[in-house]
Amino acid sequence: MRPQPKIELNDVRKSFGDLEVIKGVNLSVHRGELVCLIGSSGSGKSTLLRCLNLLEPIDEGEILLDGYDISHPMLDPQPIRQRIGLVFQSFNLFPHMNAFENVMLAPRLNKKISRAVLTPKIEALFERFELKDRMTHYPDQLSGGQQQRVAIVRAMAMEPEIMLFDEITSALDPELVSEVLDVVRQLKSEGMTLVLATHEMNFARDAADKVCFLDKGVIVEEGTPDQIFQNPSEPRTRAFLRSVL
Amino acid sequence: MRPQPKIELNDVRKSFGDLEVIKGVNLSVHRGELVCLIGSSGSGKSTLLRCLNLLEPIDEGEILLDGYDISHPMLDPQPIRQRIGLVFQSFNLFPHMNAFENVMLAPRLNKKISRAVLTPKIEALFERFELKDRMTHYPDQLSGGQQQRVAIVRAMAMEPEIMLFDEITSALDPELVSEVLDVVRQLKSEGMTLVLATHEMNFARDAADKVCFLDKGVIVEEGTPDQIFQNPSEPRTRAFLRSVL
Amino acid sequence: MSRNTTDKTGIVAAQAALPAKISRTAYNAQKKRRSLMIASASTLTVVALIYVLVPLAPGWERVKNSFFNWEVLVRTFPKLLDAFLIDVMIFAWCAPAIAIWGLVIALCRDARSPALFPLRVFATVYNDVFRGVPVILVIYLIGFGIPGLGLSRTWSNPYIWGSLALILSYSAYVAEVYRAGIESIHESQRSAAKSLGLSHWHTMRHVILPQAIRRVVPANMNNFISLQKDVALVSFIGPVELLRQAGVEKSLLANFTPYVGAAIIFLSVTIPATRFADHLIARQNRERG
Amino acid sequence: MSRNTTDKTGIVAAQAALPAKISRTAYNAQKKRRSLMIASASTLTVVALIYVLVPLAPGWERVKNSFFNWEVLVRTFPKLLDAFLIDVMIFAWCAPAIAIWGLVIALCRDARSPALFPLRVFATVYNDVFRGVPVILVIYLIGFGIPGLGLSRTWSNPYIWGSLALILSYSAYVAEVYRAGIESIHESQRSAAKSLGLSHWHTMRHVILPQAIRRVVPANMNNFISLQKDVALVSFIGPVELLRQAGVEKSLLANFTPYVGAAIIFLSVTIPATRFADHLIARQNRERG
Amino acid sequence: QAAGECATGKTLEEGVLTIATGNPAYFPWVIDNEPAGGKGFEAAVAYAVAAQMGFEAEKVEWTSSSFDQAIQPGQKNFDFNLQQFSITEDREKIVDFSIPYYTSALAVIVRQPTIDAGVQPTLESLKSLTWGADANTTATPVIQELIAPESDPLLYDDTINVIEAMNANQIDATLLDLPVALYQAGAVMNDGVVLGQFAADESTSPDHFGLLMEEGNPIKACVDAALTALIDSGELAQIEAQWLQQATDVPMIR
Ligand SMILES: Nc1ncnc2c1ncn2[C@@H]1O[C@H](COP(=O)(O)OP(=O)(O)OP(=O)(O)O)[C@@H](O)[C@H]1O
Ligand SMILES: Nc1ncnc2c1ncn2[C@@H]1O[C@H](COP(=O)(O)OP(=O)(O)OP(=O)(O)O)[C@@H](O)[C@H]1O
Numbered sequence A, B: 001m002r003p004q005p006k007i008e009l010n011d012v013r014k015s016f017g018d019l020e021v022i023k024g025v026n027l028s029v030h031r032g033e034l035v036c037l038i039g040s041s042g043s044g045k046s047t048l049l050r051c052l053n054l055l056e057p058i059d060e061g062e063i064l065l066d067g068y069d070i071s072h073p074m075l076d077p078q079p080i081r082q083r084i085g086l087v088f089q090s091f092n093l094f095p096h097m098n099a100f101e102n103v104m105l106a107p108r109l110n111k112k113i114s115r116a117v118l119t120p121k122i123e124a125l126f127e128r129f130e131l132k133d134r135m136t137h138y139p140d141q142l143s144g145g146q147q148q149r150v151a152i153v154r155a156m157a158m159e160p161e162i163m164l165f166d167e168i169t170s171a172l173d174p175e176l177v178s179e180v181l182d183v184v185r186q187l188k189s190e191g192m193t194l195v196l197a198t199h200e201m202n203f204a205r206d207a208a209d210k211v212c213f214l215d216k217g218v219i220v221e222e223g224t225p226d227q228i229f230q231n232p233s234e235p236r237t238r239a240f241l242r243s244v245l
Numbered sequence C, D: 001m002s003r004n005t006t007d008k009t010g011i012v013a014a015q016a017a018l019p020a021k022i023s024r025t026a027y028n029a030q031k032k033r034r035s036l037m038i039a040s041a042s043t044l045t046v047v048a049l050i051y052v053l054v055p056l057a058p059g060w061e062r063v064k065n066s067f068f069n070w071e072v073l074v075r076t077f078p079k080l081l082d083a084f085l086i087d088v089m090i091f092a093w094c095a096p097a098i099a100i101w102g103l104v105i106a107l108c109r110d111a112r113s114p115a116l117f118p119l120r121v122f123a124t125v126y127n128d129v130f131r132g133v134p135v136i137l138v139i140y141l142i143g144f145g146i147p148g149l150g151l152s153r154t155w156s157n158p159y160i161w162g163s164l165a166l167i168l169s170y171s172a173y174v175a176e177v178y179r180a181g182i183e184s185i186h187e188s189q190r191s192a193a194k195s196l197g198l199s200h201w202h203t204m205r206h207v208i209l210p211q212a213i214r215r216v217v218p219a220n221m222n223n224f225i226s227l228q229k230d231v232a233l234v235s236f237i238g239p240v241e242l243l244r245q246a247g248v249e250k251s252l253l254a255n256f257t258p259y260v261g262a263a264i265i266f267l268s269v270t271i272p273a274t275r276f277a278d279h280l281i282a283r284q285n286r287e288r289g
Numbered sequence E: 001q002a003a004g005e006c007a008t009g010k011t012l013e014e015g016v017l018t019i020a021t022g023n024p025a026y027f028p029w030v031i032d033n034e035p036a037g038g039k040g041f042e043a044a045v046a047y048a049v050a051a052q053m054g055f056e057a058e059k060v061e062w063t064s065s066s067f068d069q070a071i072q073p074g075q076k077n078f079d080f081n082l083q084q085f086s087i088t089e090d091r092e093k094i095v096d097f098s099i100p101y102y103t104s105a106l107a108v109i110v111r112q113p114t115i116d117a118g119v120q121p122t123l124e125s126l127k128s129l130t131w132g133a134d135a136n137t138t139a140t141p142v143i144q145e146l147i148a149p150e151s152d153p154l155l156y157d158d159t160i161n162v163i164e165a166m167n168a169n170q171i172d173a174t175l176l177d178l179p180v181a182l183y184q185a186g187a188v189m190n191d192g193v194v195l196g197q198f199a200a201d202e203s204t205s206p207d208h209f210g211l212l213m214e215e216g217n218p219i220k221a222c223v224d225a226a227l228t229a230l231i232d233s234g235e236l237a238q239i240e241a242q243w244l245q246q247a248t249d250v251p252m253i254r
């Protein structure tokens, strides 16, 4: 028997008004795994990640974290979100705070840890991701790649058990993409559990443990990168891969 | 002796404040020729075209149209602009008018021709560029490619002797680019004199009579597409071509 | 399935306290019902408290008699409504005049030819002065000052000069709104029009203004709602409109209820208008955002 | 070089009439000089015309005596300035109160929990009422109504209730401005804060408000400039501030010059303030555009 | 003094009589906007009433109040208020008035050009004029009911604005208390003329001035007693003769 999955989705459904966007998704992610969600625009990748982060309440099914249902509507989502980091395509840094304050905000408010205790920890984080010299810069003084890395550091500072990344490289100029993907590789090597929605097929092929192809709100096919990219069994997967590769 | 150039630039210079953007450009374009301006972002392509259209007064040098200096500061630029069409990267259609009204506006106001006389002419133009069924659509009801074609028709409706195109395909999704470039080919085949600033190297190679490589406000090299793309003599041209091809 | 023992965020504890598996749809419906009940209950409580507590104030009887006197309201309301017609009339001719004159001022401020420089100076000074002085002062100064220059009876009519004062004041505000609208039209629209050989005036008339005016409709709505209220200030130089009529009744009856009546009449016009303007602004923001 | 014979746009004709090759720099300098001259000349002409023509009106002497009486101005100006201190004072304590109370109302309108529904209703009704009634009516009703509830003399001070009326009225406008600011902050900022596990209030306090308030500074400046002018309305319930002092002097001297004096004082404050607000708005537009 | 005892415990401040008048207070009711000087009809009446009630001049405090402040509900900041308040039935419901201390004739002011245009001191001739009045006075209903002009009257905040409107040729005529009319026509306007007066007792709503007090103020009895004593002793008539110009040559309007 495999160990219990870190995260498990059972028949999750989500509609916006009359539009059903997630139509019964089953997915399990194990500790330390890197799972890539691929699929065309509008297939529901972002929505799925937002559901995982409890930003959107799901309509049916359940989401288990370490075996406990975190999607129960009567649970307070706030402490659970602190265990699951989410990084957005558009970074969404707070523009009125510098990089350091952006990172410090959540731990300071949520865990009520004093600045003095936090400062060395956060400085270490910046150091680890080679951003030490950018700590006092404001978002608009940073390049896109640096902003995205600060956004990742910000999510890391809450010491989450899982990180969700939503197309974190699509708003970047091509030459900046690799510096962000390197950070993802580094996180994986440190044992973090990771779920990525991505258009970077090469990265998915190289680094993922599992690739899921999403189409119209359904996981059509999942498997190792080799299975998906070399031998897709579904015609829809094949059509998609042909158009993007 | 070659015939007189349709347009001739002699040592044209243009500064914005302290920043000299065009630093002495000489260029001649003959009747029926298609000249492509290539060069990296910020090299001054747009500015040069705006100067040709008299949207920006030049600081030094002269611009000859059929041998007459149209850049004389005491000339009224308005009638001259009517002889030189300019189409922009971002189309700049008038959003409060439908396609037909967009096209009709300038001839109606400038030439004081009645609607009744204009209508069949303009309808013929729409027909020619396969836009007949879009005449009553508003810009936001048209795809990017259609908008750009309407913008070209709008410039054509003034019956200009030369058309200037400023990266008319860069705001378009890849699948729409070709439909606009086809229109350019069609214009050339009809004998129009054309100057294009473009990033579409393949198009420049296939269709241009002359290619000018602009760098930091200077025409570094000009020649036939074969000369420029196969045998660039300047190191700067070579470096540029390597980065974009 | 092996159960994990970490419970950092207290999910185990929390879930133990929760009812077993419930239908999400049922839960949401129930939650909505509960919210509605809480909301109604708390609203009612607050209203009830006000209703019970305020009359306990020692002077309430007197205040009620002075401000919320039903008999006085009934007696004066028809006269107030009559007087409100004057406001409506003044508004009806001022509003279009302001719309036009404001546009003229805005165009003057935008004049680019050097020969028209005095127009620009004029428009700038105009806006500074009329936005800077309280409307009521403008009404006094123009309403009594200009007729004093020795005009015939027909022409010294306070309706004319009061309206003129309003028009002059409000045009300054409206002109600024138009100007903001004109400036908000992207330079590329001007470029496009110029490159087609259109003249400055044709560009303005056919390309810039139609877009600019449409864009500032909501902002202008707010100006005109303010105007609707400030029409009342014309009463200071004579015309017996709503506010003045309320004042007269107040004097005669030594009772402030007519002012409450006036407030009711104003609200019945301005609330729907403000709502409509807010709605327009919200729609515009949605469209842009 | 062969010369082309077409001359559709009359370039040949036009060029024949032009001076031969001229230096562009020299021409531009000359053109600038000429514009400046035309501008100055035409401005002067207009001013001169006004200066000459207006005094020809039959009533000019009387109007000048009544409205632009130097002697009266000199005599009353110090008293007016003194009275203006009252305006400044009232403004000084109303402005922060409005800023705070307006924010509270804005937050109430934004309350999302169903238990807070009454707060939302309250804030909505509040804004409708206080934006709908002319400020002067609010001042009358509150300034005369509340003290009547049986307060002691210290507490029935018109400064208190006049200021309260201003605060209540203006908070409604300021609240709407804040709300627009809050709504203008992109939803993704809320998402980001929520995804970090911040509570609703922390998100508001640390993420949304700091950005929203900064963004609406210029719009609020305009509100506060209006407030500066409307402080004068408090005079209707007693306080002898600038407008009332001007009215008293007017009555005593039977001369309207004090109103002109008041206008001058207002302008000397509002023009720089408006200019500054305009500057802020322009800068903000540039940064966004 | 008996009257002094009458007011004991009934004034705002023990031993002091607080009297309110307008700011500004106009000639000839108060001279130089300085009621404490005791000059002017109302200032003199105030001090006479105070003396009658047993308050020495230095025990009289002056305060200012507008018409609106005078009628607002709640605590007043004066014991009584005098600024030509006309006693009316409706006002009596909200505040208390003393017995009248003066009954004014109402007079019509016009400018010379109106006279030149041929207006006569007859009701008939007045109907065609454009009227203006102070909105806070009872002149408004008198104009509407007694004269019933062809066009609605224009109303203003105070007498000065009415006069200015007349100067600006916006109105032809206004109705003022006779003493005010004489002063305005004589001293303020360039070409003002008192066209005529309505006899005090003839007008349908005679303009009786009363001292205004808070509703139910116990001091009313003392004030009334003091005024009665002043009337009986002829002192009030004396004050009137001293401060109010007697207009012998103003024709009656019929
Ligand atoms: N808040 C919302 N309200 C209504 N519809 C929504 C909302 N969010 C997403 N949708 C719709 O849900 C569908 C899935 O959107 P989603 O953003 O999850 O796709 P995606 O796979 O992330 O696409 P992309 O690659 O473009 O980011 C789309 O049709 C989208 O329009
Ligand atoms: N109105 C202006 N004011 C100041 N600087 C300007 C202005 N317009 C252009 N520039 C500057 O002139 C230089 C040339 O700009 P231009 O737009 O002509 O380049 P380009 O070759 O068209 O570039 P791209 O390929 O990005 O369109 C740039 O450095 C630009 O910043």
Ligand SMILES: [Mg+2]
Binding pocket: A045, A046, A047, A166, A167
């Ligand atoms: Mg997405």
Ligand SMILES: [Mg+2]
Binding pocket: B045, B046, B047, B166, B167
């Ligand atoms: Mg360009």
